Amino acid sequence: MNYNTGESSILLGQADSTGWQGEGAVGFGGSGWGAQLNAAIGSQDIDDFGLDFDTQSAAGHLWWTGSGWRLGGVIAYGKADAGSGIDIDDTVYGIEGTFDFGPNTVAFGSITTGNGDFAGADYDTTNFDVGLNFYSSPNIRFGGFIGTGNIDFGGGGDTDSMSYGLNAEFQPWSAPVSVVVGWNNYQIDDVNVDVDMFRIGARWNFGGTTLRDRDNSTPFTTTTGVVNRTIGSW
Numbered sequence: 001m002n003y004n005t006g007e008s009s010i011l012l013g014q015a016d017s018t019g020w021q022g023e024g025a026v027g028f029g030g031s032g033w034g035a036q037l038n039a040a041i042g043s044q045d046i047d048d049f050g051l052d053f054d055t056q057s058a059a060g061h062l063w064w065t066g067s068g069w070r071l072g073g074v075i076a077y078g079k080a081d082a083g084s085g086i087d088i089d090d091t092v093y094g095i096e097g098t099f100d101f102g103p104n105t106v107a108f109g110s111i112t113t114g115n116g117d118f119a120g121a122d123y124d125t126t127n128f129d130v131g132l133n134f135y136s137s138p139n140i141r142f143g144g145f146i147g148t149g150n151i152d153f154g155g156g157g158d159t160d161s162m163s164y165g166l167n168a169e170f171q172p173w174s175a176p177v178s179v180v181v182g183w184n185n186y187q188i189d190d191v192n193v194d195v196d197m198f199r200i201g202a203r204w205n206f207g208g209t210t211l212r213d214r215d216n217s218t219p220f221t222t223t224t225g226v227v228n229r230t231i232g233s234w
Contacts, residue, residue, distance in 0.1 A: 004199035006197035019055075088117070090226055107132050123153050135212050179200070180200070180202070
């Protein structure tokens with residue numbers, strides 16, 4: 001469960017937002033094949049414009065594990081609905097992978113493409129994202145990522161986008177409860193979209209092990225389409 005607050009510059013002007021999201025993931029890893037499913041529901045309020053979005057997202061991952069690396073595929077869906085015909089949803093799919101630079105440093109990346117609908121207007125997306133996680137201990141992780149993309153509105157032209165952010169997670173207690181903090185930014189050129197999102201939350205590790213062990217079982221937090229990038233949910 002996490003809480004977020006942010007500031008956005010969008011087509012309607014500058015606005016503040018607050019929201020929450022409940023999320024979960026289950027998976028298995030190890031040598032050979034691995035798989036992961038994750039899903040989330042939440043709400044995002046943009047009070048300055050009187051908009052209240054209900055949000056949902058889900059993703060499935062399947063990969064093969066080699067010696068210090070994973071390579072596989074992802075398909076993900078996101079939706080944000082404010083009612084009265086104001087909604088946006090998109091589906092993306094692509095390839096993703098991780099590479100261990102050592103016992104404490106993991107690089108990750110993905111190339112995804114997909115399509116979506118914004119209030120009846122169709123668009124296509126392409127994104128390339130890379131990042132790095134560093135474990136200063138089995139229960140402390142620091143991470144960051146950066147990504148670039150393109151959004152094609154068909155006859156309405158296309159534009160470039162950029163995503164980047166920093167995050168950290170700590171599990172300091174004997175109970176398998178961790179605290180996560182993060183900051184994300186998402187920009188879309190030519191249509192005046194610039195979203196800053198800060199979030200803080202808590203997670204329960206049902207496996208009862210360290211963060212490093214949990215991330216080996218559910219290693220992917222691949223960024224998805226426009227919906228999740230705009231509301232700051234990765």
